[in-house]
Amino acid sequence: MHKIAVAKGDGIGPEIMDAVLTIFNAANVPIQYEIVDMGKWVFDKGYSNGMTAEAQETIETLGILFKGPMETPKGKGVKSINVTARKTWNTYANKRTFQTLHGVDTVFSKAGIPIDITIVRENIEDTYGGIEHMLTHDVALCRRFITKPGSYQVIKYAFEMAKKKGARRITCGHKSNIMKITDGLFLEVFYEVAKEYPELNSDDVIVDDLCMKLVTKPDLFDVVVLTNLQGDIVSDLCAGLVGGLGFAPSANIGDHISIFEAVHGTAPDIMGKNIANPTALLLSGIGMLRHLGLMETAAIIENALLYTLESGIHTGDFGDKSIPSVNTTTFAEAIISNFGKEPANNPKPILENKYVTPTIFKLKSNPMLETKSDLEEVIVGIDFFIESNEQPTEVANKSLKHTMDIVKLVTISNRGTQVWPRGSVFTNLVDQYRCRFESIGDVPLTQVEILELTKGMMKDFKVCSYEMLNMFGGKKAYSLAQGQ
Ligand code: NAD
Numbered sequence: 001m002h003k004i005a006v007a008k009g010d011g012i013g014p015e016i017m018d019a020v021l022t023i024f025n026a027a028n029v030p031i032q033y034e035i036v037d038m039g040k041w042v043f044d045k046g047y048s049n050g051m052t053a054e055a056q057e058t059i060e061t062l063g064i065l066f067k068g069p070m071e072t073p074k075g076k077g078v079k080s081i082n083v084t085a086r087k088t089w090n091t092y093a094n095k096r097t098f099q100t101l102h103g104v105d106t107v108f109s110k111a112g113i114p115i116d117i118t119i120v121r122e123n124i125e126d127t128y129g130g131i132e133h134m135l136t137h138d139v140a141l142c143r144r145f146i147t148k149p150g151s152y153q154v155i156k157y158a159f160e161m162a163k164k165k166g167a168r169r170i171t172c173g174h175k176s177n178i179m180k181i182t183d184g185l186f187l188e189v190f191y192e193v194a195k196e197y198p199e200l201n202s203d204d205v206i207v208d209d210l211c212m213k214l215v216t217k218p219d220l221f222d223v224v225v226l227t228n229l230q231g232d233i234v235s236d237l238c239a240g241l242v243g244g245l246g247f248a249p250s251a252n253i254g255d256h257i258s259i260f261e262a263v264h265g266t267a268p269d270i271m272g273k274n275i276a277n278p279t280a281l282l283l284s285g286i287g288m289l290r291h292l293g294l295m296e297t298a299a300i301i302e303n304a305l306l307y308t309l310e311s312g313i314h315t316g317d318f319g320d321k322s323i324p325s326v327n328t329t330t331f332a333e334a335i336i337s338n339f340g341k342e343p344a345n346n347p348k349p350i351l352e353n354k355y356v357t358p359t360i361f362k363l364k365s366n367p368m369l370e371t372k373s374d375l376e377e378v379i380v381g382i383d384f385f386i387e388s389n390e391q392p393t394e395v396a397n398k399s400l401k402h403t404m405d406i407v408k409l410v411t412i413s414n415r416g417t418q419v420w421p422r423g424s425v426f427t428n429l430v431d432q433y434r435c436r437f438e439s440i441g442d443v444p445l446t447q448v449e450i451l452e453l454t455k456g457m458m459k460d461f462k463v464c465s466y467e468m469l470n471m472f473g474g475k476k477a478y479s480l481a482q483g484q
Helices: 013-026 041-046 053-062 081-088 107-111 150-164 182-194 207-216 228-241 277-293 296-312 328-337 390-398 445-461
Strands: 002-007 031-037 064-068 095-098 116-124 132-134 140-142 172-173 202-206 221-228 249-253 258-262 375-389 407-414 417-420 432-439 462-472
Touching: 002 053, 002 221, 013 277, 013 328, 053 064, 064 277, 081 258, 095 150, 095 228, 095 277, 116 150, 116 228, 150 172, 150 221, 172 182, 172 207, 172 228, 182 202, 202 207, 207 228, 221 228, 221 328, 249 277, 277 296, 296 328, 375 445, 390 407, 390 417, 390 432, 390 445, 417 432, 432 462
Parallel strands: 002 031, 002 064, 064 258, 116 221, 172 202, 172 221
Antiparallel strands: 095 116, 095 249, 132 140, 249 258, 375 432, 375 462, 407 417, 407 432
């Protein structure tokens, strides 16, 4: 008997969770549930991360959390309980499956174009670190971290899953034509991992092109893996292809703890009315059953759900308006009464292990520190981000005073566009420049030499921030300014 933690959540959470657990109980799902205290209501009691210490301990012991939607407390500085949970437990892969469901009308279902897309989104890194600063009154900065081990974990998971699923294609969505270093790293790791799976058809698409192709020819895609922000947007786009967030299950997969939840929120406008649609949470629960290896029970419940949708039974938020809608409880009862029936049109769930979420790939003892490189690493310069509302030539003249025998001022840019030594009068400027100093002939610089330079620049400017310019194995590990 498996034991899992269940958090019913806020808003419609308890209503849809009760409906799903009623269906599970009717199907004799061999799982024991331990209800844990988590959500906005727990936050309101003074628990700043939205869960009690007992809840955290239970989830960490049991390893699986099945959760309803949770309200994000309003107010500056308050982090989302959902995001905190994903990050705290390093659920690095967000997997969402999107399938055509008969009974849920979309332009594609009407056109007879089948959709079966799985989006795997990196769940921890990228701009979601939330590391943001105002550099000047007018200029905000968000740091974007893409790491090799972080990318490896999620991409490896996506390939394992694609292999078990027998995927037709696995595609990396990215923007490495612009973000050559960050997205470039993600793409490089993708093709490194792809070498381990020669039997899979792997390729990549630039994310804007991917969006266009997803809405014109969604049947071209099978498994798509993306970085966090791009994956966030593309997964909601895919939810739209199959009928909206009410039909979008989600699994947050980690090495030790995995979270299964619906993608939609707490729907405060309809809470307490017993009219919410439990389909997304049920689909997430079915994914959880498969994750636990309960293939047959998952198939019985999924078949009954698909049969119910196909027969036209629907809650008020979707379906044929000429057929009266039913409430949450009746919808759940209809599914239970359809146990043992198989849908005619909807894809029949497969009982084989093909769709099992793979055994999680465990990196060795200390995964995030393991990626070591033998490449020589030297500092060859520094980018100063300074506050100034002077003309670029004035900024340059002041900066040039601080050049040393071994260091030269190479370029000054504003919002990433070069404005010195060459620029255009048509470039709009904000009050924050980047002044780049590089060593002459790429001679390695010591941090003490960098400090001397920094002291000099600080005499003339407010330095808001700086970044070292590194060379790894003789290659520049930083991007050029636009026009440099
Ligand atoms: P929402 O998804 O709660 O609601 C958007 C619209 O969709 C509403 O009209 C709602 O009635 C409808 N809707 C959503 N789920 C439905 C369902 N199952 N059946 C029928 N109709 C449904 O989005 P929101 O209003 O932006 O967010 C409300 C709260 O939920 C916020 O506090 C937000 O932070 C939180 N939220 C939580 C999660 C999560 O727990 N993973 C995800 C998104 C939003």
